[in-house]
Structure formats: C-alpha cells, structure tokens
Amino acid sequence: MASEHMKEAGRKAMSDGPQAMRKFIEVDQHRIRIDDYRVAIMRLSHDAGPALRAGIESVFKGGESLDQLRHFYEVTQHELRDEDNKVEIARLIGTGGTAVKEAGKKALQGTPADRTAFLKTGRYLAQASDDLVELARIDEGWEGPILSEAISKLLDGSPTPAELRRFLEVTQHELRDQDNGVAIAQIIHGGGPELVKAGRAALMGTPADRVEFLKTGQHEARAKDEAAKNQADKDKDRDQGQGKTEPGQDGKDQGTGSGQGTGSGNTTVAAQGGNGAPLATTGAGDNTTLMAGGAGTTLVAGAGLLLAARMRRAGAKA
Template identity: 35%
Template sequence: MKFLRLSAVVATTVIAPAALLSPFATTATGAESSRPAAVSAPDVSIPLSEEADRITILRILEYPNNGRGVRDAAQRALDGTAQDMRHFLEVEQHRVRLDDYRVEASRLTESGGPDVREAALAALKANSAEAVRQFIEVGQYRARHSDYAVAVSQAISIGGPAVREAGKAALRKDTLQALREFMDNGQHAARYQDDRVRVTQIVSVGGPKVVADGRAALRTQDAYEVRRFIEVGQYKSRFLDDRARVVQISAKGGPAVRAAAKTALKTNTVKSVQHFLDVAQHDARAKDKAKEKAKPKPKTKPSKTKAKAAKKA
C-alpha cells in the first residue's frame, strides 16, 4: 500500500481542525479554556486507500466545531468518488477551513468583547490566511481572556461582598477557565448569597407586610424570587404597610389629621402616602391643636363656698 507524507500543517488540520468559537459570553462546546495548541505535530503518513480516506473524513466530520464550509465539503467528498475524497483531504479542506475562519472572524467583530473585536478586525485587515488562522487558533483566546478580566472587574465593582470575593478569587487564578466560570456561574451563585443577606436586612426593619413577603421569598430558595423581592416586591409590601399606618394614625387623629389621611388614601400613590407620613400628618396635627386652643373656654360657676364667702363680706 502506498503512503503519502503530509506536512505538519496538513496533518494537524486533517486530524484535529481548530475549534471555531462563538462570541464572548459562550462557546459552542463549553470548552473555551481548552485552547487548540499551536501547529507543531510531527509529519504523519495517511494511507492512500479509499477506505482510509473515508474514515479520515468521517473523523473530521465528528468535530462539532467545524465550520459549515468544512462540513459541506466533507459531505460532498464522501458522496463523490475516491478522487473527490483525496482532493478534499489534500486541497479543499484547507481552503474551506480558511474561509470558515474568515467567517468566524467576521462574526466575532460583531459579537465578541472589545478586545476580541479589535483582534478580529486586525486579522481581517491584514488580509492574509496566516493572520486569520493565527487569530482563530491563538489570538482570540488571548483577547477573550482580556475581555473576561474586564467583565469580572466590572462585576466586582457593583457586586456585594460575596460577588467581590468570588470575583477577586477568579482574578487571582488569572486563567480563561476561571474567569469564564465566574462570569457564567460563580457570580450568579455569589449574588444569590448577597441577595439573601439583603432581604434579611430589609425584613429586619420592615413592617408586617414587608416581613411576611420577605420571609416568603427566602423560603422559596429561588434566586429569581429573592431578586424579585429586592427589585419589586419590597416596595409593594412597604406601600401596603404605609397605608396601614395611615389608617391607624387617622383613627387616633383629629379632624384635620383624618381629612389629610383620607386624601392620601384616596390618591393612593406611594408619593401621597409617604407625604402624609413624613409631612402632612404633622401639619394636620398642628392645625388640630391650634384649633383646640382657639376654642373659648367655658365659663365656670363659682363654687358654693366662694359664694357664701362673698355674701359674708
């Protein structure tokens, strides 16, 4: 059987085509940290037989990160003649893979992070197969590492204690895998812990409705429900607590207080209810007191003792 000696570049792309990764946030396989090694495999021999060529092409098709061009060309070769398969292995796969690389680089100029976009544009601007290949196989990973590091720093700057701790730990490891793990999973788990602490703090100073709804959110052990209470639920609950306070104050107040409370409850907005609690009730109470003081004092009849004393005098 005849054997064909292939160069390192040809052999590597036949056996292990480089992964075409998706944008900044995610990858097609979830193994973004496993950066393809630089092309450095020794020369290998591929047997010149139709069956061996078919097996090699099928192995290429098994890689999920192949671009559409490689997949389509490989399938056409399998559907064709022995010469078509040999032509694919020796010539066409390398051409269409570079086309796929260019397509991927173009996509990353739109969907990647800032550094990935800049590196992709530079590779495309160079307008050479080597520059595009270098970006896809090496450069994009370096750029993605930088983008993730920036994203982690941003999360730390606005996060709670748990988020800051987890983010700093990822930065200390300083690997693409650690940074991506924090962005994809770690920050969310840490934020849930921070949110639970925040709800507990809100409950500790809240009214009856805030306490009941906050505890209910915590019991769900659902990150969405806990976050929803912080962003929405606590305000609705506090409004109901404030309305209840207005009703209680009105029941014990004078005419002006009752009138002001009635107006606030009828308007039924957070602003009107809060204004009554902060300002209007005090103004109304002052009016009630002033009105009470302005009332004429009833004349009191002299006591019998004082009357008898006056007659004797």
C-alpha cells in the same frame, strides 16, 4: 471537523476525477477554510465584550490570510475574551456586596477558567449570600407585618438566587407600600381634618406620596390641626370674655367651655416609611438557572442570619 461547505466541495472533487481532486487539495480547500473561519469569527461578535469586538474588527481590516484567521480563532479570541471577563468582574466587585467582592477578587487572581466560572455561576451564588444578609437587615429594621411575613415565607421555601434577587429588586417595594398603606389608615383614624385630608390624598397617590406622608406629611398636617384647635380655643375664650353666648344657650352664659378639642390625631403611631434603606445595585445580570444544591447551601446560612436579626430585635424591645 470540516464544514458542510468543505464536505460538499470535497465530494464533488472526488466525483469529478484526479484533476479536480488536485485542484481541491492545492487551491479550493484553503479558500473554503478562509470562508469558514470568517463565518466563525463573525459569530463570536454576538456575545463579545468591547475588547473582543475590537479584535474582530481589527482582524478583518488586515490581509485575512488563513494563518491569521486561524490564530485569531484558536488563540487571540480567548485572550481578548479573558480581558473582557476581567473588566466585567472588576465592575461587579465595585458594585457588589461582601460575598461578591470576595469571590470576584479570588477569580481575578485565578485562571481564565476561574473567571469564566465566576461569571457563569459563581457570581449568582455569591450574590445570593449577599441578598440573604440584606433580607436579614430589612427584616430587623422594618416594623410592617406584610413585608416581614413575606420574608419568612420566602426563606422557608428555599428560594433560588434568581428568586432572592427579584424579591429584593421588585417584591419588597410592593410589600413596603402595602405596609405603608396600612400604617396611614391607622394614623388618620380619628385624626383631625387636615391629617385625614392629607392621609387620604397619600392613599390615593403614588408609593412615593405615601412614603412622604409618613416621613413628613403627617407631622405637618398634625401641626395644622393643632394650630386650628388653638385658634378656636382662643376665639372661644375671647367671645366668652366679651359676654357673648354660645349658640343654643338662650342668652345664658354658663362659662363651661373646657377647650378640650378632639382633632389632634393619633400621634403614637410611628411612621413606617423611613426605616428601609435602598437596595444596593449588584449587577444581577443573566438570571441563569443554578443547581439547587449550591443555592440551598447558601440559604442555610441566610436562615441563621434572619433568626439572629429577629432575636436582636426582640431583645431590644424587651
């Protein structure tokens, strides 16, 4: 168990004779052990939490005897590490979904080894379960075909917890924006001037611009087009009442204006930007590669959730 430094010093003492060996046993080995423990304890700070980091700083402010360093390395560091683990688990419970909360509370009531296992692998399996529930909720509430098809494809491919997390944190928002772009193009087709103008501006803008158009902008633009149409009808009726002729009628007032404008836009297209709830933050942390067996078991339940959600939606439409 000796370090390379200790081994090298011991070999030199043996080659230098009895007096050097006696000095090594009585003096040098203890000094070298102190140096070795100092190095080992300093290395702990690379992945230390607040409690362990404070403990490392404290031990170096003391006398740094061999017994103190040995006790810190063999006992105290594990106690402080467990304190940091409890704090991290409590944070995950506060921000996580149902599965993460349940698994985290169980870990807090268990042993230090249980808490280490939860932070290493359990949290990701629990998060995957919560993510599957969230995917089912999104699929049930979203009408755009691009995102819904991508969700089906994702689950058919038996994704890992890390792939589920990335889909919810990144991919779903990209696909929502694609669906919103398609919806806007359908809305402005054959619409009035203001609706077309606002829709084109949204298509050339940001994802937030497209969401805003579908939520409120399209209705404001339609109102402007309707107001312009009504004003044009009033002006036409007034001109006809004063005996003014329509251009191209050679002075003959035929009085055939019906006042039926065509610029009101397609008001039957539902906005698709406002029915997706924001994703809950769950603290995914390190995307550690997990065993395929554990992730696969979790996904079986997720497929059932997705199927149930689609059946409920189909029943509601019927």
